[in-house]
Amino acid sequence: MSVTEAAPPARAAGTAAPSRFRMSWQVLLLGLFGLLVLLSVARVLTGANDITSGGTFGAALGLAVPIGLAALGGLWSERAGVVNIGLEGMMIFGTWFGAWGALQFSSPWAGVIAGLIGGALGGLLHAIATVTFGVDHIISGVAITMLGQGVTQYLSKLVFEGMPGGGETQSPRVPAPERVSIPGIGEPLQTLEAKGWFLLSDVAGLLRGLTQNVSLLTIVAILLVPLSYWLLWRTAFGLRLRSCGERPVAAESLGVNVYFYKYVAVIVSGALAGLGGAFLSLVAAGIYREGQTGGRGFIGLAAMIFGNWRPGGLAGGAALFGFTDALQLRQGGVSVHALLLVIVLLLVAFAVYQAVRHRHVRAAVISAACALAVFVVFAVTDTVPDQFTSFTPHLATLLVLSLASQRLRMPAADGVPYRRGQAS
Known part of the structure; x- marks a missing residue:
């Protein structure tokens, strides 16, 4: 016997469905292309050619x-x-x-x-x-x-x-x-x-x-x-x-x-x-x-x-x-230093998106402040210490999870103990 997904509840006439972001292959490819453009900008401005090398x-x-x-x-x-x-x-x-x-x-x-x-x-x-x-x-x-x-x-x-x-x-x-x-x-x-x-x-x-x-x-x-x-x-x-x-x-x-x-x-x-x-x-x-x-x-x-x-x-x-x-x-500290400029551009884009699309002024201000802080670090330094570069992948993990946390939806019964014949 097959399992069918439950139909969504009906909406009142004239009520618009709420817009919801969905990750798709088209969105993913567009995002990767945009990231490549930002990396190209960082390479040209910083001279860190290895950041986009083969x-x-x-x-x-x-x-x-x-x-x-x-x-x-x-x-x-x-x-x-x-x-x-x-x-x-x-x-x-x-x-x-x-x-x-x-x-x-x-x-x-x-x-x-x-x-x-x-x-x-x-x-x-x-x-x-x-x-x-x-x-x-x-x-x-x-x-x-x-x-x-x-x-x-x-x-x-x-x-x-x-x-x-x-x-x-x-x-x-x-x-x-x-x-x-x-x-x-x-x-x-x-x-x-x-x-x-x-x-x-x-x-x-x-x-x-x-x-x-x-x-x-x-x-x-x-x-x-x-x-x-x-x-x-x-x-x-x-x-x-x-x-x-x-x-x-x-x-x-x-x-x-x-x-x-x-x-x-x-x-x-x-x-x-x-x-x-x-x-x-x-x-x-x-x-x-x-x-x-x-x-x-x-x-x-x-x-x-x-x-x-x-x-x-x-x-x-x-x-x-x-x-x-x-x-x-x-390239260690040189490439990671160039990556700071990419982070600045991403934070600025995120701030503009929050302000214009969602009108979340608080989120936009926080993102802009973070962008300014990272830019100051980028401007006053020429490289990144080796101790920091080895931590870069783990820092990227923490940043990505913290920024994406509000849009996550795990399976409803993930981690929930199950026993055959139990009541719902």
Whole structure:
């Protein structure tokens, strides 16, 4: 029996429907283009050419993939009503099993499958604890993260210690998936990028970073975003799964096996997080190291929340966090200093939007004051201290969540304990 969405209540005649902002692919692409224009302005005014170089965008893509996969895993779980704080632990399982599988079978794709299985096992443990036994979702997630750290430490000592190049905290070098490029456009794009023209050179840098020397696993990860959207929003399976995160009692009354869909969602969530972990050991580093995830599971959770529990939004959030991480890794304080000017322009635009569109004078004044403060810091400094640049991705996470908090809507039954046959 299928689940149907309830119709909205009828409005009185002559009453206009309230306008509501909806994140769509068109809005997301328009926003990314506007951000590229602001980055181009900052590059021209500051001379920080690396801020939009092909190398920066390529590094940002690689850094965004594990965050995006963790965010996508969180989306699957929370759309079914299960909070997954254990994404970090499932990524840890993925890093270790990914390296082990690649070494054991001398194939990076065997490592990818092993990473998926390792993360899925973490998801299965989370599902057993939360769905079957009713353990608090936060407690279970934290426990799985701690379990992942302890189990992988033990397994490293058991398996990698004694191998050539291995040890109790790392594996030997592992084979990496193949990298591909679109032929014939690399050199023309690099030539156009080197000219330093406004916007055109920045677009060339973006295209070069996204089309040259890209891992096949990166392409697979990108394709998983539209695939997840199609499965969750365009199929009966996805409608039933999402109903378990909105109204599980109503879904049960219509014949949906709520336990089954929650289990599927959390196991898929773990598998996606494990794939993100495997990406770190197989592609990003070419080796497993203890502590390799570096909190990316939690940043992925933040990207999912920023994206309002939607695939397009979380992809944008992952790209943003990956870009800030790439900046601090490449030119450090110089690029981050140029990024301050971008923040000033964004705050000014936000202040104008609040004043003109919504007539929120208080919000506009606060945004304008923040823009002035950031501009003063930008004007009186030439670079940003290294201690601050390493914190840039985490600061971006906090700022984005604080600015987007008023427009967020989590699934209604997310984190709510469910028992079969309970009253609504």
